[in-house]
Amino acid sequence: MKKRSVMKRITAAFMLTLTMVLLSGCNPMVLDPKGPVGDSQRDLIWISTLLCAIIIVPVLILTAVIVWRYRDKPGNKAAYKPKWEHSTKLETIWWGIPIVIIVILAVVTVRYTYHLEPSKPLESEKEPLVIEVTSLDWKWLFTYPEQNIATVNYLKFPEDRPIEFKLTSDAPMNSFWIPQLGGQIYTMSGMAMTLFLQADEPGVYYGAGANFTGKDFGKMRFDATATSEEEFAAWVQEVKGTGTELTMDGYGKLAEQGTAEIQSFSGYPQGLFNSIVNKYAVPGSGGHHHGGESTESAEYSKASTDEAKSTADDQEMNMDMDAEMDMDHEHHADHE
């Protein structure tokens, strides 16, 4: 009776999950990636699942067999050895098997960890497009330093070109996640994290703020649209033509708690992103102190220098926020 029920439960669980996948209509997002990062992560998920299955499946079968065979039933002819409690050979085997599997998995993991380090640039002939991401309570602000435009709660970028996301937060920590393109990275105040992603085909991808930040964090979803280069250029022009400019005051209002509709801005204060980062960066300890990776900070500093240089040409340095600190930051970057 027992075996039947155990087996039944296991098969039932499998059948159930199978039906679920079918029910949900298509492949779950994470297993149906549309970019190189997501691809590698999907591969890694399958590899690790299979490696685990090598040990899990036999254990499940063994459980069912043992429970059935050694049930207490009159006339059960299976061996009964109540004092048999140790076997060096057997125990060595089952210390050994998990060790081997874990060693293999560890090697795979370490290789992928370096390969998929989010701040590592993707291999591509094209220059990455930089998009700065700021999580606010409860909305996303995306700024495009090269294009000098900004959007709220939606993203557009060209397909087949690496995107270098710079992430920070002007609110409690959130997490920037576009499942079909690749995994998430936290947005943290006082730090600028880097995440490289790329879409291999045009499409509208679902994006989310994955980390809880209070009341309306559930509304921090956004669409990330990958288009052709031409369409992207056209869109940039359109935004530049039609939208209003985001001012410092406007940013201040935007940063207040509350939800927001989709918005586009034909321009924004230069160095806005850096000033948001520097607002929380710790004075007296030389900038990015918060647990961030040092290479990242260095890389970020480089990027920000470039940006600072480009902004220096601009006449209007309309910055009333932490202007001094920003200067400070430039000095740091120069030292490096």
Place this chain on the structure above:
Amino acid sequence: MLEKIKEFAGDFFVTGDPLIYGADVSIALALISIITVLTYFKKWGWLWREWLTTVDHKRIGIMYIIASILMLFRGGVDALLMRTQIALPDVHFLEPEHYNQIFTTHGVIMILFMAMPLMFGLFNIVVPLQIGARDVAYPFLNSLSFWMFFFGAMLFNMSFVIGGSPDAGWLSYAPLSELSHSPGVGQDFYIWGIQISGIGSLATGINFIVTILKMRAPGMKLMQMPMFSWSVLSSCVTIIFAFPILTVTLALLFLDRYLGAHFFTLDGGGNPMMYVNLIWMWGHPEVYIVVLPAFGIYSEIVATFSKKKLFGYKSMVFAMMIISVLSFFTWLHHFFTMGSGADVNAFFAITTMLIAIPTGVKVFNWLFTMFRGRITFSTPMMWTIAFIPCFVIGGMTGVLLSVAPADFQFHNSYFLIAHFHQVLIGGVAFGYFAGLYYWWPKMFGFKLNEKLGKWAFWLWNIGFYVCFMPQYFLGLDGMTRRVSEYSWDMGWGPLNLVSTIGGFLMGIGFLFQVWQIAHSIKFMERDTTGDPWNGRTLEWSIPSPAPLYNFATLPQVQNQDDWWEDKQRKANGLPSTKKPQPLEPIHMPKNSAIPFIMSVCWFVAGFGFVFDWLIFAIPGMIGVFICLLARSFSYDTDYYIPVDEIKRTEAALRGAN
């Protein structure tokens, strides 16, 4: 004047939601009925003498268990409310604020006020009996631990009707939990509720380490100790290393909120990520604290119901100790996505995976305990058998989560939710249920009804898979945790509906367990043997329920599974190796009201700190201080039970044999 009172009451009491009013009414009714019953049957004195002031580990254990079952009910209702809200797209059953409060209290209650006390309850009831001791090392401290937990939990739960519940998640990440983002008192209830009960937990950790190391029956070597006691030891060692970190973390958060310090604030140079690190340095070991004793329970049960010695005893002990140590080196896997760099992530990925090795070994050892045994399917054993596949799958998804780059895709999603519920329900809750069924006759002297127990078992198990398997897929499909609403076009509706149905099946399973307990109390059959399961360890050698002093004479231990070996000798017609010991007066601790009063003072002080009312906080702290002094000055703390009385008690208990 009236307006002012009205205004105050409007802030003070949580208002505006019919659900809350309903709860208010039922809480009031429950209180009134309890008071009426106690007064009518003149039971106040009895309650005070026999329970509130008791230092008897068995009674304290029972109180822990009752409290944890109540908390399981509250946490379970929270869970079902959440599942109802997200069963379908675009439901407006709970507003986001309310939903946030409910998942916060669900998490805190289930881990800290359900799992922990249920675990401590089992520690209390079983450990002294299993190692042949007459109480724990510090019975007074033990009672204090219980009451600190109880009043901490009460303080936390009070936030439901007074002031408002915390809503920053069960670990209350800063800066969300700081005054800047959570100005209400909910977060202060969180801090003080957990802080007060946490001090109790720390004391319990110390208490049981000393009990196990110093109070084993004569002759019982460490390597002959029952596996449950080993698991308690490893869990308690983990407690004493992990809980001080929690104490400090909460204290610092309190200083931030109360005195405007800048530990974890966004401004002033505070470091919010330090909070995340600190809370997980406690939080990760915490999950091993609750799961290790469950491993111990499975080990006891699997041996008893396979009628076979536990396989690989040394491996089991070794594995648990490795787990306790490793649990302190994995905390960062809770935030790989912080982007600490490949080196750091790779290190923590590997330490996390390493834990799978000893855990896997334990699974094999349980399987090979059943191998060549004779398995009977009583309820405790059924939970144990169901645990194995459930935990193995949950463990596997855990290993998947530890693969750092893959975790970037799993993190903060329902995949994670499904994983930790699978190990916490399949591993911890199943284990504690098994333990509860197994040791129930030892606590109360009768078994629980098996038939209703099997109903509850199947409902829980089927409900579990129906509830959580879909969540893995929801996670992979991009559904993030803690969202209270989603739209139709996400396509998450069907799986969520299935999951909610599973949740309710488990809820029905819980109702069956309540019915089972009520039914068994009414139609119980007394267990006159003291050994209803044909057990192996010392707790089964004494009558059920155990007398106040546990053992009339202390057992002389020669073997692992000493009681079983003794029974085998008798069955084979061999003389017992035990020499009958003469009865002697037994030294016992006296009851004390101090733990109860001191915890009430803590409660008052905590309440004062929550609302920043020094008129409560100062007298409360003074009360605590006076209680400490009173304890230090009391020397008349114990007495002897005379031999005559022991003889009478034993005759009454064993007379039925």
Place this chain on the structure above:
Amino acid sequence: MLTRKFKTRPFMAAHTDTAHGSHAGGGHGHDEHHEHEHESMKTFGFWLFLMTDCILFATLFATYIVLKGNTNGGPTAHELFEMPGIIASTFILLTSSFTSGLAVLAMHKKNVKGLIMWLGVTVLLGASFVALEVTEFIKMVHEGATISTSAFLSGFFTLVGTHGLHVSLGLFWMIGLMIQLSRRGITPVTQRKVNVISLYWHFLDVVWIFVFTIVYMMGVM
């Protein structure tokens, strides 16, 4: 009736002159042995408590070190700390640790008066340590360096304040113990209590050495 073979490990032994009067005769040897065992068990528990306290301080030190540089434009350690006062209080605390040791020595010689006297000296020294610390804190607050000025000062006040709180609690405890000693003399119970408090006192001394090195020395360097 009472034999020496009898081993009752479990109970809080304590002094039981009233409770078992009927079988006290002849049982004294057993009782003492048994009491001794219980008192040593309590001491063992106290060691475990000290371990948890160690972790508590370790965590506070860790947070202090992380936040040390985050002065938020406020005063730095270098500007704030005045070493002469700190060195004085360090000597006072070290001396009090020594006198608490003398108290234990007096106890071993069964010298109740000496014991109480040395405990009293320890209390006085401890109290002056606390007084110096409070003065230091008040001075800082007057200079505008409060717990809410910067993360560095939050860490500083919390770490040093927690140590000070431990010392203050120890003072009350010690006074309580002196009263108990004067009433009951040296018994196994009071003896254990003296041992435990001197353990606690030495522990606080060690913690202070870390505070002195990590907070003050490294702060002004």
